[in-house]
Amino acid sequence: MIVTCPNCGTRFQLEPEVLIPNGRRLRCVKCAHSWTERPPTAGRPVATPEPEVVPDFGTERPRPTPRRPAPVARRRPQPSSNTGTLAAWGAFALVFFGLISGLLFAGDTVMRVFPPATTLYELIGLAEAPGSGLEVREVKVAPNADGSAIEISGEVVNVSSTSRKVPPMRATLFNNRRELQSWTFPPPVGALDPGERVAFTRKLDKPRSDGNSLVVTFDPSAGGG
Numbered sequence: 001m002i003v004t005c006p007n008c009g010t011r012f013q014l015e016p017e018v019l020i021p022n023g024r025r026l027r028c029v030k031c032a033h034s035w036t037e038r039p040p041t042a043g044r045p046v047a048t049p050e051p052e053v054v055p056d057f058g059t060e061r062p063r064p065t066p067r068r069p070a071p072v073a074r075r076r077p078q079p080s081s082n083t084g085t086l087a088a089w090g091a092f093a094l095v096f097f098g099l100i101s102g103l104l105f106a107g108d109t110v111m112r113v114f115p116p117a118t119t120l121y122e123l124i125g126l127a128e129a130p131g132s133g134l135e136v137r138e139v140k141v142a143p144n145a146d147g148s149a150i151e152i153s154g155e156v157v158n159v160s161s162t163s164r165k166v167p168p169m170r171a172t173l174f175n176n177r178r179e180l181q182s183w184t185f186p187p188p189v190g191a192l193d194p195g196e197r198v199a200f201t202r203k204l205d206k207p208r209s210d211g212n213s214l215v216v217t218f219d220p221s222a223g224g225g
Helices: 081-105 107-113 117-123
Strands: 002-004 011-013 024-027 034-037 134-143 149-158 169-175 178-185 197-205 213-218
Touching (some): 134 213, 149 213, 169 197, 178 197
Antiparallel strands (some): 002 011, 024 034, 134 149, 149 197, 169 178, 169 213
């Protein structure tokens, strides 16, 4: 049978069985127009093919929908146990060095608030020397006429920026840098605020006659102040 493109009028040869029973969707190979061709009615004569026939005719079939590849489930990488261990050690190191730094830079405060810590600082060599932040100034020495005693006087000054405990004091008699004799005595006050000063006087009994110089310091056995 002959079918004609309703758009451009091109005619094609087609087997009638292709349209049975409900027709077929056709597409013109010349103009690409698509239409639905119904089968011929019963008793309708089938037209004889004419010489003008355009070959290469085909029915339009639905194009297959391309399948999308199924998603591939990817396993989320698990954190390495080595990474977790390194992070833990790093955190521990930060805390440790932070604690040590605090103890180093705030040692005076720690010992003042918690005196038993002084022993620990002394063991590791971090305790301040007795009288740290304090100075002994204006020392005067006056021996008695009979040489039985020496009268000393002077002042203690806090040259630091924090309050300082004044430790016991010590007077040492020398002969050309050779220590001959020493005396220890309590401080004039228990503590001094920054910039504060206090005078002291002391009588040193029975000094040796061969001494030629005397130095007043703080007693090193008294511990950090």
